[in-house]
Amino acid sequence: MITLENINKTFRVAKRQAGFSNAFKALFSREYEHIHALSNVSFTINEGEMVGYIGPNGAGKSTTIKIMCGVLTPESGICQINGLTPWKHRISHVREIGVVFGQRSQLWWDVPVIDSFELIRDIYKTDRIAYKKNLEELSHLLELTEILKTPARSLSLGQRMRCEIAASLLHSPKILFLDEPTIGLDAPSKLAVRQFIKELNQKNGTTVLLTTHDMQDIEALSERILLIGKGKILLDGSLNELKKRATNRKTLIIEYAGKPPEICEGMSVIEDKNKRIIITLDPDVISITDAISRLSADTAISDLSIASITAEEMVAALYREYSI
Amino acid sequence: MGLYMKFFSMHLKSQMQYKTSFYFTALGQFLASFTVFLGIYFMFSIFEEVEGFAFSEVLLSFAVMLMAFSLAEMFGRGFDLFPRMLGNGQFDRALVRPRSIIFQTLAMQMDFTRLGRAAQALIVLIYAIPASGVHWSPDRFFTLFLMIVCGSLIFFALFMIYAAFSFFTVEGLEFMNIFTDGGVQFGRYPFSIYGEGILRFLTFVIPLALVQYYPLLYLLGREDSLLYMFAPLMGTIFLLPAYGFFRFGLSQYKSTGS
Numbered sequence: 001m002i003t004l005e006n007i008n009k010t011f012r013v014a015k016r017q018a019g020f021s022n023a024f025k026a027l028f029s030r031e032y033e034h035i036h037a038l039s040n041v042s043f044t045i046n047e048g049e050m051v052g053y054i055g056p057n058g059a060g061k062s063t064t065i066k067i068m069c070g071v072l073t074p075e076s077g078i079c080q081i082n083g084l085t086p087w088k089h090r091i092s093h094v095r096e097i098g099v100v101f102g103q104r105s106q107l108w109w110d111v112p113v114i115d116s117f118e119l120i121r122d123i124y125k126t127d128r129i130a131y132k133k134n135l136e137e138l139s140h141l142l143e144l145t146e147i148l149k150t151p152a153r154s155l156s157l158g159q160r161m162r163c164e165i166a167a168s169l170l171h172s173p174k175i176l177f178l179d180e181p182t183i184g185l186d187a188p189s190k191l192a193v194r195q196f197i198k199e200l201n202q203k204n205g206t207t208v209l210l211t212t213h214d215m216q217d218i219e220a221l222s223e224r225i226l227l228i229g230k231g232k233i234l235l236d237g238s239l240n241e242l243k244k245r246a247t248n249r250k251t252l253i254i255e256y257a258g259k260p261p262e263i264c265e266g267m268s269v270i271e272d273k274n275k276r277i278i279i280t281l282d283p284d285v286i287s288i289t290d291a292i293s294r295l296s297a298d299t300a301i302s303d304l305s306i307a308s309i310t311a312e313e314m315v316a317a318l319y320r321e322y323s324i
Numbered sequence: 325m326g327l328y329m330k331f332f333s334m335h336l337k338s339q340m341q342y343k344t345s346f347y348f349t350a351l352g353q354f355l356a357s358f359t360v361f362l363g364i365y366f367m368f369s370i371f372e373e374v375e376g377f378a379f380s381e382v383l384l385s386f387a388v389m390l391m392a393f394s395l396a397e398m399f400g401r402g403f404d405l406f407p408r409m410l411g412n413g414q415f416d417r418a419l420v421r422p423r424s425i426i427f428q429t430l431a432m433q434m435d436f437t438r439l440g441r442a443a444q445a446l447i448v449l450i451y452a453i454p455a456s457g458v459h460w461s462p463d464r465f466f467t468l469f470l471m472i473v474c475g476s477l478i479f480f481a482l483f484m485i486y487a488a489f490s491f492f493t494v495e496g497l498e499f500m501n502i503f504t505d506g507g508v509q510f511g512r513y514p515f516s517i518y519g520e521g522i523l524r525f526l527t528f529v530i531p532l533a534l535v536q537y538y539p540l541l542y543l544l545g546r547e548d549s550l551l552y553m554f555a556p557l558m559g560t561i562f563l564l565p566a567y568g569f570f571r572f573g574l575s576q577y578k579s580t581g582s
Contacts, residue, residue: 071419073578087578095422104413110338119334122327123421151341 007077052222098168102180158189178210215311229324353440389511392475406487474556475535481566491573534559
């Protein structure tokens with residue numbers, strides 16, 4: 001469905017130095033810096049997959065998405081989406097994709113949302129019956145019915161994002177690109193958006209590629225993760241695989257009464273205060289059951305929870321590992 | 325065309341949200357270009373004629389240029405605001421929509437406050453047509469029509485070049501105003517009064533004289549050749565390099581990003 005092979009993209013950026021004399025020199029000869037935004041990026045995404053695309057700021061996520069949308073042309077490499085090359089067959093390609101740029105709105109600021117939707121229907125020449133069906137379904141799932149008559153400027157960020165997502169799906173695209181869809185949203189809106197994307201992927205089989213910095217998005221949504229850093233694809237695998245790769249240490253949080261529990265081999269204390277101790281343990285040295293029975297031997301435990309590494313910590317560890 | 329009307333009604337709805345601002349800007353535009361008209365009037369209350377053109381004849385040339393410019397400005401506003409579209413990502417949005425880029429550029433920006441200028445151009449034109457002393461006949465009316473339509477196409481092409489430049493740089497684009505706004509200001513008088521060199525430049529490089537000076541001579545009965553009548557049509561060839569340049573800019577944008 002989506003295939004990228006050895007995509008390269010370099011940006012030429014003029015070097016600018018401070019000071020008037022340098023600015024004057026730049027009038028005549030400019031020095032350029034070449035930034036390799038993407039080097040030999042290759043991956044394949046099958047129909048119906050949901051993929052999380054992560055990496056620090058400036059790693060090349062947006063550039064990849066822009067290439068896949070046909071906004072940018074790479075220097076070299078092959079990109080085939082639904083059998084088309086985005087930058088060569090722009091118009092027929094974009095009919096089949098939906099794009100949400102989380103930080104940029106496609107709704108008209110001063111007119112009711114429904115008017116924007118109808119304009120989009122006409123831009124895509126979506127047939128009226130299909131549009132009506134889509135609109136009903138989307139308003140139901142994203143709870144838009146009450147806000148459709150409101151101008152976009154009076155919507156909350158969460159409401160607006162739900163409208164943005166609906167706007168990108170009115171023409172029933174096969175592929176949906178989401179660039180930071182949950183940025184700045186409050187918790188209920190994030191949950192609603194995630195829930196919706198999940199359903200969309202499962203019920204309609206829409207292929208979804210999303211970039212995000214919110215690791216809960218990744219945890220909730222994607223089976224598969226692509227990690228990009230400095231323009232290179234570093235990892236491609238499932239969330240669990242990546243977590244294991246980062247570390248398989250478990251974290252125990254214990255609240256206790258009386259004296260603190262005794263620590264044995266394979267455990268280390270992260271924090272111990274106010275009768276609450278945080279311990280990490282290596283399951284290769286000591287199993288969790290053993291650890292708990294040891295810890296509870298002479299201590300009265302009032303509360304205990306076990307956590308594996310969070311996606312956030314995993315990503316931080318991965319970024320460290322690859323020094324990106 | 326249906327879609328353009330749809331965009332049109334969206335813009336109208338948006339701008340009507342701020343009614344007071346809308347009326348005041350339109351009024352401001354109207355008054356601003358009105359001063360130009362006064363300028364000509366006062367000048368001619370001192371001098372009877374300029375380089376062989378009477379006041380009423382100059383007025384006709386001014387009316388044509390103003391009309392052509394305001395039409396181009398009304399429809400080509402998108403090119404004018406193009407640097408902003410590039411900056412705020414609206415242009416990227418246009419690229420992911422299944423419609424032509426130029427169509428979307430034009431449809432995404434419309435500014436009805438420019439109606440103020442257009443209305444004034446129309447008033448001046450209605451006044452100038454009988455006052456100019458031209459012996460109106462169907463072919464002369466047709467020439468006038470060509471002057472206005474082709475004139476606005478040339479201004480339109482200039483706007484497109486301006487937009488194409490903004491693919492490369494965002495600074496120093498004001499120099500293009502010499503040709504657009506400047507075209508209207510200088511176009512108050514037949515271009516011949518600025519001398520041979522300028523006239524040649526405005527004939528062969530930026531063909532504004534082809535929609536103003538030459539057909540004006542035909543209207544005034546000073547030239548009978550059909551070449552003068554159809555000069556405006558030749559001027560529209562200017563659209564081709566402008567379009568080519570825009571396409572070139574677009575391909576640069578796609579390979580460099582913003």
